[in-house]
Amino acid sequence: MIRLERVSKRYPNGREALTNVSFFVDRGELLFITGRSGAGKSTLLKVIALLERPTRGTVTINGRNIGALGARHIPAFRRQLGMVFQDHKLLADRPVFDNVALPLVVAATPFKDIDKRVRAALDQVGLLGKERMLPLELSVGEQQRVGIARAVVGKPPLIVADEPTGNLDPDLALEVMRLFRRFSEVGVTVLVATHDVHIVREFGSREIVLTNGELTGGSADPLPSLVASR
């Protein structure tokens, strides 16, 4: 599904955020990317989501080298990808429904389908009935789940989440991670960057560890046992 080969990223200010990172993610896997703040987790996800381009190396998703994608094709690429952010990036002046519907609206989904699919996505994260509320009227955990509903509403084969539980207490964090696991169980590949090692231990999913931009721990290839068990 996703293959990184010797990917390096150096920012214009000279800081090298990633150095020679290589790993492979299978379809339907839930992969945790851990490491301290500033270890390169966010940069890694940005490179995969084409928010940044790597300085060296190649990123292949579904057999396609995304480094070769021109600017014109980036929007279509992003519609195949659900992104979840620590600050959830919701539009504060729009109700929950509009926030979740945005990926469908930009993809020119017919209006009659939008309603159905937004409700289905909100149902999956347990927020059905809160469509008309504004994000700030919701709790932090609920806001994060709105962000997740927006990431999955377009039924993308890949979800990328950057510190999705960073602002949540342990119970809420666990709940959010369970949501991601459920998506991976239906075949969606999920990449979660987190510094919360307790949660990662509890889930027993595969983990890769970044230290100063280098892969220093975990396994760079899918665990045979996990793949076989599915």
Place this chain on the structure above:
Amino acid sequence: MLDSRQLQALLGALGRLARAPLATMFTLLVIGLALALPGALGLLVRNAEAVSGGIGRAVDMTVYLKNGVPLSRAQQLATAARSEPGVASVTVISAGEGLRQFRKYSGFGAALAALKSNPLPNVLRVVPRPRASGPLALEALRRTFAAWPEVDMVQLDTQWVMRFEAIVALVRRLVLLAAVLLGAGVLAVVGNTIRLEILNRSDEIEVTKLVGGSNAFVRRPFVYTGALYGLGGALLAWLILEGAVLALSGPAARLAELYGSGFVLQGLGGRELALLLGGGMALGWLGAWISAFRHLRSFEPRA
């Protein structure tokens, strides 16, 4: 025409403008004034041309026959003059008639009464056809009559007609210049307004791009906003011009009346109105597009 997404963007743009009526009004006013100025100059030219079209009547040609050419000969010459191309009508003013008119209008009645004989010659008053009222045609006609042996002199003030036409040509050039400069001004005003709007809504743009919104999708509401600014400004300019015409038409009619002319101050015609509205909208659209194109690039991933 518009698909549902474009319609949505258009309605969204309208709603956004309506929600900030004061700011919208000020922007429209600036654009409206910028468009009204070349529009006003254009109207000036249009009306000046209408006036100079009426000048055809004013540039009558006065053909003075030599003293001693009898009235009967004058009648023959008048007939000959009528058959010249470009001549609408010819009136013979006999020496006696001329003296009578002069006495009546000049106020020298008493002094003239002292004259023993009539010093005035017989005169032909030639009215050119409107088609032949251009300075060149008038000059050609003047030469024709001046060449006749019985003619003493032909009086025709082509000079001021030419000067007037030169002034109109100058003002017309001025209109073009003003239109170009103020058009650039409208571009800048709309472009800057849209730039601020983009900065205000950068969160929304970022999120929209993150979920896969294309540049065209993100740009659309801004471009529509710009086009609406342009169209609204043009409508305002139209109102300003109509108001100005309305305010000036009374005094203009009075002036025309004093000159014995049926001149009526003209407002914008259908074509000019279409040009104003279409041009305003196009300028707004272009200004917004340029601004959006420039500023939305900063949301692209960097290498």
